[in-house]
Amino acid sequence: MAKRDAVGGTGESLFAAAGMEAAGPLADRLRPKTLADVIGQDHLLQGEGPLARMVQAKKLSSLILWGPPGTGKTSIARLLADATGLEFAPLSAVFSGVADLRKVFEAARERRALGQRTLLFVDEIHRFNRAQQDGFLPYVEDGTVVLVGATTENPSFALNSALLSRASVVVLHRLDDEAQEKLLSRAEAIERPLPLTPEARAALRAMADGDGRYLLNMAEQIYTLPPETEPLDSARLAETLQKRAPIYDKSQDEHYNLISALHKSLRGSDVDAALYWMARMLVGGEDPLYIVRRLVRFAAEDIGMADPNALLQALAAKDMYDFLGSPEGELGLVQAVIYLGTAPKSNAAYKAEKGAKRAAREHGSLAPPMHILNAPTKMMKELGYSAGYAYDHDAADGFSGQNYFPDGMDRQHFYRPVERGFERDIIKRLDYWQKLRSRRQDEED
Template identity: 60%
Template sequence: MQTLFEDEAPRPLADLLRPASLADVVGQDHLLAPDAPIGRIVASGMMVSMILYGPPGTGKTTIARLLADASKLRFEAISAIQSGVADLRRVFEAARDQRKAGRGTLLFCDEIHRFNRAQQDAFLPVVEDGTITLVGATTENPSFELNGALLSRCQVFVLRPLDPAALEGLLQRAEAHMRRRLPLTSEARTAMIDLAGGDGRYLLNLAEQIFRLQRDETLDTAAMGRVVQRRVATHDKAGDGHYDLLSAFHKSLRGSDADAALYYAARMMAAGEDGNTVFRRLVCAASEDVGTADPEALVQVIAAWQAFERVGWPEGKLFLAQAICYVATAPKSNAAYLAFSAALDVAEKTSHLPPPLNVLNAPTELMKELGYSHGYRYDHDEPDAYGGQEFLPDQLQGTRRGRFFSPNERGFERELRKRLDYWSNLKQRREGK
């Protein structure tokens, strides 16, 4: 219930500038434009339950409120952090009462991924029968965090981080509301937009700090940085952001982009990531993506990791940087990885096949009589230390299923290809082929 003095209470600038219509929401035209998905839903007058997935400060709560206004639904909001099943039941009961009176309810559930599976299941019947129109907000990937049954009853819309143009638009709205310009140089203004990291609410909070200064001088980038609080790097070690950065880091290594790999590693370390996590991905890349094209890559990473553990941070960044640059710029090959994957596949299907008798030891007389070890040639006694024997089971010898390792012509694998070709030719000559 609103009081007489509520309008006089101080309100954050971000709240004062909250859009009054969907057309005023910036940065989400791909969803809200008249010909975009949510725009078409609003125009049809048939509201649907949905999940709004995106980073903080992109307008999820605002959009939910405006959808309720546009569809003439009663707006109800809960937070999964502060609510339980009992709270949900009270909201659902109130929605049923409203429905009897002829009015629907739009229930906005913030941080819906925080609800456990049983709590999420509580939404199913009331969404199914239309008691509520659910608008859930989440910063985590709904595919991993929400029940399949709930997802099947909702449409998922992805909100994007606000780009510099959208953030500049917010600053201009703030200046129009305050009736004065922010006392910033153009470089400081750009730096503040960069500092926001796509978060409109955070940008307006920064602007509010600057407006409160009541100074006449114009702040440059350094002065602006001293005034505003530095944004803490966003990195949930158990959430999507964690795995997204690791994925981008690994793919940058694989794609031989040292700059991008260094950047994503720096993002993780600046956010407090455990250096061992970064090194674990480096080790995987050194083997999976570099492999035998440069066997030294794995050695370099292990040595750098050991140095990192012994010296610690911040000096440890020297070893991390060296390992990242080595792996990113090394020649790439997944031949060994593919070879073992193929071998595993064949092994699962042919586990009953015995090795050739000649390559088996014969510790007993009976085994010798059965042919164990018979005809085996000790390679070191052969010319070029190569006997040219067959070691695969008989059924795999000379078949495509028995060929796994195929080195390419990059890096050290050129030498491995030469060796394999040399042994193959040597074997054919000895067999008279």
């Protein structure tokens, strides 16, 4: 049977109420006693979920539990050990070093000799460096331990490939509104109804931002109020609690997730969604210049010549922010987002860049044709530099139709404008020049 956690985890947030002692923090009293008590992770623990199948087969493989704070990673690991008859050996990467790992592995080896297997739970496993992560491999491979690591970071970046190849990654979801309400109901079952109006109760769940442990901690603060307290509205709730900003780490996964959401919302011409994602980043403390750099890139990549002013608008937002700073300058970002979101879209310039670079790699170092090379010296003129060059302004229609690609390379078409925005006019120009080019070729033939 698994022991109670000895080294603190950060994920004890999903809990069962029945039969628990009244002493201790609310979150501690509501810890789940079985996997069936866990809230919000049915995709893993119910039906054909991967963890449900392992428990049913009594065969647990090494795992990486990846999810945001307060979603039950530590609780699930402890209950998996209970359900499969493994000894639960918890370890925190924050407080442990090589000596601690050696002790854990030695104890697990001794238990194995006695017929008892060990579930080694490593909280915040991403904090171990690459060499330390490699140290787990022989003990996982020979079955000394079943490794269950918990992380809030993307395992693809935070863990080395050798360790990932020996463990299955399972993703825990942030608690949705329904799961958070269920958690509050469990708290009320062992305490008393929370003195909140319906609107304040919804605001409390929003403040928790999917973190069950934080939700219970805030509920516990509310329970310190006198029992006769009138129900709090949203304003009084905000005064009573220290509201934290939404979960957002500028240097980690969420940083890239939200900028991706902003970019794709703009590409999909959903202005309101784009404004929301940008606001999420700004409220979370993101550097506005990081956002505007993406807006400048977007203007060229996803709008391009369909609306050449898009790039100017994005650069103007950067200049406005440089000039005014926060918060006044952030309105320039808002205007740019609105302009970019409503502009006609084209990735023709982006595709033209890719195609031209691909052709440059494939065709190597082909020289320009001699007729478009300058001849500043007599020797170069004698060698044929600039011979036969047709000065386009001398042509009646201002177009010579000469070939400017290298000799031996067929003419390529990298830029293919779309029938949207300003590129409709560009199509007409390109078609006109192609007709003139074909006419000149026919005249030469």
